[in-house]
């Protein structure tokens with residue numbers, strides 16, 4: 001039985017149109033004004049926006065495979081439910097191998113974790129944490145398996161590779177027109193500053209951001225972009241957090257490099273005064289890169305407004321305060337890095353971006369859905385409401401108000417960094433490939449997610 005959405009306003013990154021939308025099976029089959037009922041079920045969406053399902057291109061739902069004290073509090077089951085309840089219908093999770101593991105084995109592990117458990121559609125960025133001939137040979141295999149994007153690290157001793165290895169990996173990824181995203185921080189500098197503060201007995205969360213200042217990020221961004229320039233590869237910068245890094249990006253763009261920039265809600269609506277909170281509260285905000293200054297926040301919003309920032313995803317990586325963040329009670333460097341956020345991104349960006357007049361709703365659709373789908377080879381299957389696309393539809397009510405709270409969130413973690421923040425607008429209902437999966441912020445049909453096979457331009 002087909003469904004006819006009547007009376008809503010369909011929004012894309014380009015425009016908004018008052019049209020009815022008919023979906024049948026998994027797809028959008030017809031759009032137009034005053035469509036006839038035929039045999040469709042009518043859903044009255046007057047007063048609401050019809051938005052393409054949001055895509056979160058940066059989650060860690062299963063870091064350390066949920067095992068032990070360093071395993072994430074969420075997993076595919078809980079994290080994807082929190083996502084879809086508020087309008088995110090696809091995630092690109094960071095598949096992260098353990099040392100010595102092949103990329104193929106990592107892919108198998110992530111498939112086991114996601115398949116049958118995920119309530120949203122999903123794919124992965126494959127992390128390259130070491131570089132050798134067998135990993136090199138697997139780049140092409142990943143592309144053939146539908147994984148067209150990769151992730152590398154310039155910080156974290158257990159994950160990072162050398163500049164030379166990044167150079168070689170880029171050359172290989174370029175052959176297959178893959179997309180590379182890098183965590184940009186100078187790991188050596190971070191290590192030295194942590195050692196210095198810890199030796200001086202400066203061990204509270206207050207010191208976390210001081211070990212990872214903007215120069216640590218901007219230097220890595222500059223170096224990464226210079227390596228990319230040598231190779232001739234278009235690249236992505238994940239979780240860009242500072243004004244100085246954005247300036248480095250602008251320099252690269254001025255010499256005609258193609259650079260994609262992702263930032264995250266935490267860098268747009270939170271700032272580093274939170275590390276000075278009472279007791280050990282600052283630990284809740286320990287993530288890397290750290291929260292920045294109001295001046296950085298302002299520069300990032302400017303970038304979001306003027307197009308220097310391309311996408312907003314979350315870096316969702318949840319650890320409980322009790323029992324996980326508290327591991328670092330006597331030493332900030334032992335606090336697991338990361339914050340939850342896959343649930344709250346749409347409401348935060350709508351509230352702090354759209355209702356404040358900083359950005360249009362069209363721009364929000366680009367940042368949270370359409371431009372992500374294009375960048376990561378999922379468009380037009382995802383990222384747009386048009387005939388032939390997947391019927392991933394968020395019925396958005398612009399008039400609701402709410403307060404973000406750890407007690408009502410669906411994320412499986414004992415706090416939220418946005419606790420107490422007021423929101424306007426929310427997903428009234430959410431459809432994934434034609435099925436209603438969420439209503440009024442609650443999941444009504446779970447575990448319907450499937451793997452999205454992506455094609456690089458190599459295969460087109």
Ligand code: DUC
Pocket residue numbers: 060183286287288289315317337338339
């Ligand atoms: N930063 C975090 O804070 N958590 C996950 C990984 C990362 O880069």
Ligand code: ZN
Pocket residue numbers: 183238239288289
């Ligand atoms: Zn990172």
Ligand code: ZN
Pocket residue numbers: 206272273275276
């Ligand atoms: Zn401080």
Ligand code: ZN
Pocket residue numbers: 058060094315
């Ligand atoms: Zn991350």
